[in-house]
Amino acid sequence: KLQQAQKMESIGTLAGGIAHDFNNIMAIIVGNIELALDDVPKWNSAYSSLEEIKKASLRAKNIVKQLLSFSRKTDQEMQPIQIVSVIKDALKFLRSTIPTTIDIVPDICVTDETILADPTQINQIIMNLCINASQAMEQTGGDINVTVAKVILENNSAKEYPDLKSGDHVKIIVSDTGPGIDPEIIDQIFDPYFTTKDVGKGSGMGLAVVHGIVKNHNGAISVNSRLGKGTKFIIFFPITTEKSMVERKTTKDIPGGNETILFVDDEISIVKMVKRMFERFGYKIETATTPEEALGKFSLNPDHFDLVITDMTMPQMTGVKLSEKLMDIRKDIPIIVCTGHSTLVDEEKAKELGLAAYVMKPINMQETAQTIRKILDKK
Template sequence: MTGCHLDITPLKEVIQALEAEKGNFQVLVDASPLGIALAGKDERFRYLNPKFVELFGYNLNHIPSQQDWLVKAYPDPKYREEIIAMWKEAKRRDDPGVFRTRTFTVTCKDGTEKAVQIRAAFLADGDHVVTYEDISEQIHLENKLRQAQKMEAIATLAGGIAHDFNNILSAVIGYAELIRFDLPAGSKASQNLTQVLTAGLRAKELVKQILTFSRQADQDQIPIEPHLVVKEALKLLRSTLPTTIEIHQDLTPSGTILADPTQIHQVIMNLCTNAYHAMREKGGTLEVRMKPVALDSSLKKADSDLTAGKYVRLTVEDTGCGMPSEVANRIFDPYFTTKSEGEGTGLGLAVVNGIIKNHHGTITVSSEPGRGSVFTVYFPQIEHGAGAERESHEAPLPTGTEHILFVDDEPTLANLGKRMLEILGYRVEVCTSATDALDLFRKKPERFDLIITDMTMPAMTGSELAMALLQVRPNIPIILCTGFSYGMSEEKAKAIGIREFIFKPFVQKDMATAIRKALI
């Protein structure tokens, strides 16, 4: 009998080593932060790792084959056909073992969609491995960054527009005031010019609103009667909304709130525009109501952000398409929008919410699909009204006889300033060059009682001129005017010794008041 002995110890060691490596690889794949799927050449899945199941909600029982996965992950037939065509092309062209990266929108088992970066490797034996990385948050952050960059560009553009437009408005408003000064009070021409002035001042507030939105200007809150602001906004809306949308208003005089009228106007416009978008296909009714309310502890439960007290309640109601609760719960989130791409930024209602909170109020929404939406806003009332402000507006303008040097590089505005101040009784000399003004002042520093200068001028800015003047005569009163300046603010102006700081366009009352304050 012949026997043969073969030492298989090395083979066993190799098998054991392979088993150990397989175990290590299994642990690695199971713990991978990427979803991993392994499919055979028959297109049936052999393995889905835990992360895959976590990402999409599907396991091997739900999607035993590649075809099942494609139907569920890409339910839109047209999109699915595009995916299949790309998959076949990739399978035909890719070299074994080489990963190609592509990004697709995948529908999960719960109906949500995720942006997924997919890498596929086609192996020599016909099998393929696919990894899935959820990049939804990354894309969301990239979109937010792009939006922030757009807002930064808008801010830069707004600053440039503000300076030029405010200079134009200065001439329109200023010369309209001068003409009205020469007309009989109450005449038809005077009344017409009053409308020109009102429109000019509204344009001034619009520029201020643009700068506020781009975070380049602060807004002042004053006592206002909000129903008057709402009436003005609705008058503007009526001319812009289609006739298929009826506007019903019930605006009860509701007392006084401390607010910026331009921002309250913006709240109304945004809420009503939002209502219009909900009704533009079929038309409907936009109802705006305002009334004073007193919230006690029982009503406060429904509005937990509010304390008990007196409020002005604004209600904007539409008969549009409405929205489900999951949308209503996110409607005030920044960048959240239900509009199609290119129709909205997702910032409108977020801005509204921010304005209302800045006014110590609150906003709520009630809506159901097919039954329209109701937005309810509460603003806290204040005890005193705006009567004192109106009285000061109607008071006689302060005048004087001092000698003033008025500096502006635009001859039209320089001439306007001279005539405006002469009407108030002042003696005025004009310079259209900052360097000429400095030379004139240096010759006789005691000649002038006050300097009024523009900020943005060639060769030398208003702030540079002011510092040079103060070196010659440290106690000279200076007023700085600007349509808009990136580098100058009221705080910075006063820090270098400037007495008063005025934004263009200004009315005669603003300048008259600033002069007397500067000369004190």
């Protein structure tokens, strides 16, 4: 248990480092895509390509979020979702990545059933289970069957799954026609680091992540398998009566202004991208690539600036420390801290420190512009 706890702590530390660097890269990619989308007319074929790149980039960002969620037990972003649309999206993506020797056979018997879940994590479950199945059938080919149905668990039928309450559930079955799992190891497959794959082909975290996600969603998962007869994973999620939050594509104009903003980040590519982004909205942007440079510019004329936006993790000084020094010079300066991941600041901590807002990277052009306008209008 001690060894496993130490391993999980190591994964958490590694995940934090990866998240910061990875989200910086994603910030550059997503920001420049948003600028390009603004430049390219919708009728141009490049527009839809850029939208696909943006979707894939945000999916990549969410993979890091998954790892953080698993290793650090961060809060889940639960919301009512129509589970069928999430599963269909996952299967559509899988079809382009799984070899054509393997058929994906969906059998979806529900339409608008809603569960309380994090859609990214439900996507991760389907991806993990289907990729495992495809790897098991790599040499032989075969079928992956994905069944989704509504079931009502009575008191006695719920006994098989002690974690579940009686009532309406969505039942998901992911089965394959592969070689099956050896009965001697089937009880270990959800353990972290347990893997039967060759070195370099798997870390033993996939099914552990799936198990963790299902439990965190108040669901249950079980496995049936016979050697030579394939494997079947069965998952239950409780249905909620809350209305699904249908994603709406906002057509609101991005708010702008003419105030002066000091932007601080040690990544030169991010600085260039953000400068271009917010100059389009009418703001006057001054930049700094080190906290010392930012302090120097601010000290010369503190009243020149209406807002400061700073990265959290920078050499020599954190964004929080820089914010404290800036507020020592001018107490009422509104400051936004943005970060890919940091254990030193979160929304609650930002409020305690007197910061105006806390923004996660990659920076979303519309959301950040709205946050800036809200802070400046309040001021």
